[in-house]
Amino acid sequence: MPASVQKYRDQLENRCLLVKNLKVFPVEAIVRGYITGSAWLEYKKKRSVCDIPLPDGLLECQSFEKPLYTPSTKAEIGSHDELIHPNKVVEMVGEKIANDIAETSASKYAHDKGIIIADTKFEFGADSDGNPFLVDEVLTPGI
Template identity: 85%
Template sequence: MPASVQKYRDQLENRCLLVKDLKVFPIEAIVRGYITGSAWSEYKKKKSMCDIPLPDGLLESQSFEKPFYTPSTKAEIGSHDENIHPDKVVEIVGEKFAHDIAETSVKLYSKARKYACDKGIIIADTKFEFGTDSDGNLFLADEVLTPDSSRFWLSSNYKVGEKQDSLDKQYLRDYLLSIGFDKKTSIRIPENIVQKISEKYAEIYEMLTEGDPGFI
């Protein structure tokens, strides 16, 4: 904390955050270690993922030999993100930032994946967001490795060739698909669905942090 804040440490410690003003790139930096979700849907149609050609014979939920960086646009509220080829990121943020975002995203995912694996959790995919400060330095921004931004599977239940039971917002996605949600009209989520999502989020939190309230 800056000196102007440190003198109030006895009042502010554990009660405040130091934030930075960033210009956030309009890119969702998605990293996939397994083929599932929209990637699986595209593969079934075109044998590709974000227009990246993939080999024949892949099965749903199968792991890749190495993680794939598969970005998407970050749409305005009311619109939908669009998966794009990594090369298109260069047109949006420039070559240097495109390279740094891709490299950093894969490193972050790989480190988190190993940590989670030791806890009995598979991180199938996740997304990161990045921004720059006034000096042009790259920063990781927004939420990181949460059930809203990641797809978590139990290692003990994992089976190649089928859809996995997720401890993340996939449960809500499945519910909305089941009622034919048009992605435009505001709706109220039933209390039993809210409760189930809360239970899944609490379960993944406990597994990843082992209940440590100071874990960040």
């Protein structure tokens, strides 16, 4: 907390949040540990997810050898998000931010803690200095 409120720590601890005004990126980071949902539907038609080629013979709800990063657009209210290839994120937010989003979304941390990520999403934004932050949709089921 900022120094200006430190003297109120005993009253505020565990009762407040520090928030920042951030610009939300127009993408959602979906991480899939298993092939299910819309990923399964695309796989059955094209043997890919977000146009990422996958091997033949996968079964519904089968785990991936390595979690799959399958971003989507962040649609306006009333519209539907669309799955996109990870390269499209680079075009939308730049290479550094796209890499930060993909790396931060990876489920290695969860895996190391014994948490299984089947299919989830995260949203990120940046402060006025361009520093990325996790902003919303933490562990929300993916599309």
